[in-house]
Amino acid sequence: xxxxxxxxxxxxxxxxxxxxxxxxHLPDQNQMAKEFKTxxxxxxxxxxxxxxxxxxxxxxxxxxxxxANAKYASKFDxxxxxxxxxxxxxxxxxxxxxxxxxxxxxxxxADEKERLNLNKNDLVYDIKRLRIVDDEPxxxxxxxxxxxxxxxxxxxxxxxxxxxxxxxxxNKKIGAAYRIISANKSNQDDQKYLECKKDDxxxxxxxxxxxxxxxxxEYSETHHPYNKGKITVYVSGNNR
Amino acid sequence: xxxxxxxxxxxxxxxxxxxxxxxxHLPDQNQMAKEFKTxxxxxxxxxxxxxxxxxxxxxxxxxxxxxANAKYASKFDxxxxxxxxxxxxxxxxxxxxxxxxxxxxxxxxADEKERLNLNKNDLVYDIKRLRIVDDEPxxxxxxxxxxxxxxxxxxxxxxxxxxxxxxxxxNKKIGAAYRIISANKSNQDDQKYLECKKDDxxxxxxxxxxxxxxxxxEYSETHHPYNKGKITVYVSGNNR
DNA sequence: AAGTGGTCTAGACCACTTC
DNA sequence: AAGTGGTCTAGACCACTTC
Numbered sequence: 001x002x003x004x005x006x007x008x009x010x011x012x013x014x015x016x017x018x019x020x021x022x023x024x025h026l027p028d029q030n031q032m033a034k035e036f037k038t039x040x041x042x043x044x045x046x047x048x049x050x051x052x053x054x055x056x057x058x059x060x061x062x063x064x065x066x067x068a069n070a071k072y073a074s075k076f077d078x079x080x081x082x083x084x085x086x087x088x089x090x091x092x093x094x095x096x097x098x099x100x101x102x103x104x105x106x107x108x109x110a111d112e113k114e115r116l117n118l119n120k121n122d123l124v125y126d127i128k129r130l131r132i133v134d135d136e137p138x139x140x141x142x143x144x145x146x147x148x149x150x151x152x153x154x155x156x157x158x159x160x161x162x163x164x165x166x167x168x169x170x171n172k173k174i175g176a177a178y179r180i181i182s183a184n185k186s187n188q189d190d191q192k193y194l195e196c197k198k199d200d201x202x203x204x205x206x207x208x209x210x211x212x213x214x215x216x217x218e219y220s221e222t223h224h225p226y227n228k229g230k231i232t233v234y235v236s237g238n239n240r
Numbered sequence: 241x242x243x244x245x246x247x248x249x250x251x252x253x254x255x256x257x258x259x260x261x262x263x264x265h266l267p268d269q270n271q272m273a274k275e276f277k278t279x280x281x282x283x284x285x286x287x288x289x290x291x292x293x294x295x296x297x298x299x300x301x302x303x304x305x306x307x308a309n310a311k312y313a314s315k316f317d318x319x320x321x322x323x324x325x326x327x328x329x330x331x332x333x334x335x336x337x338x339x340x341x342x343x344x345x346x347x348x349x350a351d352e353k354e355r356l357n358l359n360k361n362d363l364v365y366d367i368k369r370l371r372i373v374d375d376e377p378x379x380x381x382x383x384x385x386x387x388x389x390x391x392x393x394x395x396x397x398x399x400x401x402x403x404x405x406x407x408x409x410x411n412k413k414i415g416a417a418y419r420i421i422s423a424n425k426s427n428q429d430d431q432k433y434l435e436c437k438k439d440d441x442x443x444x445x446x447x448x449x450x451x452x453x454x455x456x457x458e459y460s461e462t463h464h465p466y467n468k469g470k471i472t473v474y475v476s477g478n479n480r
Numbered sequence: 481a482a483g484t485g486g487t488c489t490a491g492a493c494c495a496c497t498t499c
Numbered sequence: 500a501a502g503t504g505g506t507c508t509a510g511a512c513c514a515c516t517t518c
Contacts, residue, residue, distance in 0.1 A: 022454075023453070029484080038507075038508080041281075041509095047485095057454075061514070062483090062485080063484060067450075175294075175477030176475060176478075177475045178472075178474050179472070179475070180471070181443075183443040184441060199425075201441030202441070203421075213263070213297065213307060229423075232420050233418075233471075234416065234417070234418050236416050237413075237416040242488095244487080265503095268502075268503060270502095270503090280490095280504090281490095282488060282489085299504080300496050300497075300503070301497035301502080302497050302503065303497090303502090303503060
């Protein structure tokens with residue numbers, strides 16, 4: 001076990017059980033180094049990680065303090081920013097199915113070429129899927145993916161989980177995602193497949209998703225019925 | 241100037257002008273330490289920050305690489321996650337005004353007490369504001385704030401910027417925010433003040449915002465007309 | 481003046497990847 | 500076997516806060 005991870009875990013435990021009280025300052029870095037039989041640099045590494053977790057904050061000259069929302073944040077630390085693949089997001093307690101509405105391979109249009117950074121001879125999958133959770137329509141997805149980046153997608157993959165296929169079969173790692181969230185009136189697909197009424201609102205998520213190396217592999221738009229989909233976001237204040 | 245900031249800036253510059261090409265690996269840490277006349281630890285600190293910026297990534301045993309989306313990300317690095325105070329978000333090129341629809345001080349209800357972590361004798365501001373940008377209705381805000389945390393709010397503050405008041409007058413620093421984004425049908429306020437029609441969708445942002453020390457100071461719901469408001473989110477893949 | 485966190489050096493050992 | 504990044508030590512100097 002890495003030393004800084006040990007220190008992190010111990011401090012996290014002490015915050016949770018109230019040994020380090022909210023608003024109070026932790027022992028200073030020299031004391032901690034002594035207690036954990038290490039050096040200040042290693043203590044600082046542990047503290048830095050806890051700062052990024054929004055559990056504590058440091059003030060030069062003054063000390064390191066437990067944030068008042070240390071517990072609040074942890075209350076929500078599942079589900080937040082997890083909008084990455086319906087299957088992974090919802091977990092095992094739900095029955096997830098997909099109905100393939102459209103699946104073809106074609107050349108990309110100008111917009112798709114720009115978003116996915118493609119050349120004119122590259123091909124894209126053009127997919128429409130209805131996602132069904134616990135036997136109810138959950139979301140409607142319009143997905144474009146480059147064939148050369150994610151080879152081998154077929155109907156059996158689409159019926160299960162594309163992200164599962166990328167992770168486990170292709171052994172590629174998912175990286176960052178750039179999303180635009182908006183509201184709109186339902187379109188014909190929403191009305192037909194999501195059981196929306198004519199003037200019902202839908203929640204739209206437009207996203208470009210990247211692999212770990214920064215190559216974009218998904219350009220998609222997802223529609224959620226207004227009474228079902230919610231997006232949860234936690235923005236850390238550490239960079240402000 | 242701090243040494244690791246210098247190194248960051250230089251590397252950032254080299255990526256931007258293509259001296260370090262996308263997908264290629266940077267010089268190894270020992271070489272960089274030599275070039276910048278410093279030690280590996282300081283180089284690592286600079287690299288760590290660039291990794292958090294999603295500009296590069298490291299692979300133990302192999303090297304440090306420029307991400308393919310290094311430029312893509314920087315294309316959007318304004319505006320992303322900036323949903324913090326309309327005034328700050330929109331900047332100086334817009335004319336921002338507010339119309340106060342409701343402003344009173346009262347005891348909180350159970351929900352507000354829980355979200356804002358209040359005792360029964362604490363008071364909250366209960367505010368309804370129409371935000372007007374470039375002479376057009378832009379958003380409708382229902383805001384609750386604890387009086388003891390943010391003292392001294394009055395109509396002159398509400399007509400300008402609450403966040404500006406907190407930063408500059410109270411000299412407190414804004415921290416994290418927890419948000420839930422959803423879509424709904426317009427309500428009576430939306431129809432009256434945002435000029436929504438009866439069945440028009442609105443984009444809803446429910447949020448709790450915290451000060452740097454983790455104390456919650458805002459519990460609010462903001463309504464955007466569906467053809468105006470969009471929320472932009474960038475999720476870094478570094479923690480996956 | 482004393483206490484605190486932030487930066488930096490000059491080394492060492494190790495885990496993992498590449499060839 | 501050689502090259503790479505990750506962790507860790509034992510110190511030093513400094514900026515800032517607190518009293």
